[in-house]
Amino acid sequence: MASRAVDKDLDQRLEALAQDSDGRVRIADIKEVVHALMDTLRGDVTATELRAYRELEGLVHYIEQARQDIASLRPDEIQSDYIPKATDELDAIVSATEQATNDILDAAEQIETMAEEHPEMGDRLMEVTTRIYEASNFQDITGQRVNKVVNMLKHIEQKVGDLARTFGLELEEAAEPQGEAAEAPATAPDDERPDADLLNGPQQEGTAKNQAEIDALLASFD
Amino acid sequence: MSVDLNMNVLIVDDYKTMLRIIRNLLKQLGFQNIEEASDGSQALKMLKSGKYGLVISDWNMEPMTGLQLLREVRNDENLKKLPFIMVTAESKSENVIAAKEAGVSNYIVKPFNAETLKGKLVSVLGEF
Structure with a gap:
């Protein structure tokens, strides 16, 4: 069964990731952690741990495949x-x-x-x-x-x-x-005009308010 | 009382083509003195230095939008009663409500026709 020392090492890696990642974790880092987690399962393993091991192995393969797919999109x-x-x-x-x-x-x-x-x-x-x-x-x-x-x-x-x-x-x-x-x-992501959040531009037909609907809305203020 | 067709009208839009279209439609309705600005800040300078009877403004312009211009106009002691019509493609309720709360006199959604423009001018200025 995995030793506490290895678990502690994994804990430290996760802690370091949490502190350095600013809420965003690179897939390569996740892959590394998964590998480390798999290492903790070496030795005498139960059937449950073996299932977990296979799931983790599948996850590593999935991540690597996704990475290759995205790279091929150039x-x-x-x-x-x-x-x-x-x-x-x-x-x-x-x-x-x-x-x-x-x-x-x-x-x-x-x-x-x-x-x-x-x-x-x-x-x-x-x-x-x-x-x-x-x-x-x-x-x-x-x-x-x-x-x-x-x-x-x-x-x-x-x-x-x-x-x-x-x-x-x-x-x-x-x-x-x-x-x-x-x-x-x-609007552009760096638009600093104070009413930028109100600038939606022309709407699609069916979504847009027509002149009659706008007139009715204006009249509701009277 | 009929509308003074000799009043200075300021049209504000960053699309030169749109300025030309509105100018031509206003001329067909009989307005004689039409001036143009390409954004809110240029328009505000003109309004503060001249005498105008009506503003027709687009919304989405840089650096100063039509809504900002409207707020500036309503906050200016000398301009606050100036008739102000917004002519814009912004057709969401939130836009109409924001413009109304800022004190817009009327609101025209693009694309518009000459009849709509005339109808709004009559509702803001009176018969002519």
Whole structure:
């Protein structure tokens, strides 16, 4: 059966881990502790201890497999390559739609000038330009939605870094760990504006409050 | 009493395209004097140095948001009664409640149409 001296050694390792880990324990450290725990079971072992030994052996194998699986995902590439490229592509979408919207607005403003020059068609042309202005609202919403996606990608990038670090994988540019978030934030993690917690951006159809619902909410204050 | 269409209107948004759209819609409604700011802090400086009859502001801007601007306006003895309409994509109840508690005059959710804009202007300023 394991000696008390070995148990004491294991206790000390666990105590040291608890003090140094700041609430986050690396998988490599867990693996080491499990191995140490298995060492305590050497010698005369009961059937129960043997079962525990096998469970622990399985756990070590599982941890090693998970580590290899995560390494094969190449988290460094996700951080250094895929996510920056994805954000560049999204920025390009915003730029292109903004340029297109401004071209459309240029044309609408010319139509408005024509409405003044041709009063017999004035009302009709003004109606048309109003519709164009209303439809051009999409640009603002598109930009805000894309920004939300960019912030979500940054959040994923951070989580990938956390996961890789947890499994003892080295990432040169890994971000510092942050607290858990139930939902990917719409703003950047370092947003210091006092009402940043209220900035959710455009909501999905069905989730968003429409103008009538907002009017009703405002009226409830009266 | 009808609305003075010559009043200075300040529109605040960090998207130039949105400023252009709101400006054009206001011009179609007859407003003559429309000025622009790209965030709350620039808007606040303009409001303190000029005479305005209405503010139409986005919410999500940097460095000063529309909600911060609204609070600054309501805390300023000279500006506290200035009509202030928020035009924003922020459509959660918590946003509407926060804006109302800060003293917003009305709230328009993006994307909006010309009829909604006119309706809110009438409710805040009166018929025109």
